[in-house]
Amino acid sequence: MTQLDEVFGDQEQRRRDRRPDTRPGRRRRPPRRGVGSRIAGVIGEILITLGVLLGLFVVWQVWWTDVVANRSAEASIQQWESTLPESGDGIGEPRYDEPPLETSVAAGQQFATMYVPAWGQEWSYPIAAGVDYATVLDNGFVGHYTETALPGQLGNFGLAGHRQSYGRPFHGVDKLSAGDEIIVRTANAWYVYHVSDYEIIKPHEVDVLAPVPRQPGVQPTERMITLTTCHPLWSIAERYVVYGELDHWVDPADGYPETLEPISSEVR
């Protein structure tokens, strides 16, 4: 405010200077500021600048990273879906037999799309290989721990995603309850998992990703899915983990899972 006053004051002063001032004893310039007050002014400006920078950082983190990541996620889903073969138009028959085999892709590449109807019918995010921050997680993707099983296969399909910022795919992780569907679509199948349980763990507890979660070394007999994300919000102290089990799969040539019916035109 004082800056602006000074500025406007200056102009006022200049305008007056152009006219000859004949009044005697009139001071032409404002009194000079002392050294102390100048230093205080500079420090004040620096502090205000720091405050504004911090505010901008929060705006960037909370809002802008979402904008960028969501744009990239949507573009990737569209691009990936355009590579898929023609699929069935309608609700596909749930299959409980042996699902098709999946093959791994290069790090950072999308190989599946994820749907969670409990988070909204329009909720969908691409799944890419690897959990690298710069290329996968911060790019709006859900990341696949490549050392874990591929979707639909025996063992544990391990995924990580942001819970806040960068598109925050797993924002609703604490709203999932047992029985909710986690649907993963690959080029070969729709896999419908049912949420079974959740857990809050310390960041080093990697055995949640074991083929049989929490029992490393045990031979898997089930087809599991595990989601990991941060907990609490805006903290790195713990991780929120959700477990699920494969319920059935659907052949894309036959159709799509029943739960996705309302958005059938979008997911086809």
Added chain:
Amino acid sequence: MYGLIWRALPGPLLVRILLALLLIAAVVAVLFLWVFPAIEPHIPINEQTVGDLG
């Protein structure tokens, strides 16, 4: 500091205001596109994976 910048801007008041807004936009763009992404990994508020050295 800001007073100096303001006085260095040329033109009438309206032009100066526009130039100042442009300067602000440029600074925000540099921060959003390069500075913040570069320092964010060093601010531990965002870790989603297990096995991270949290």
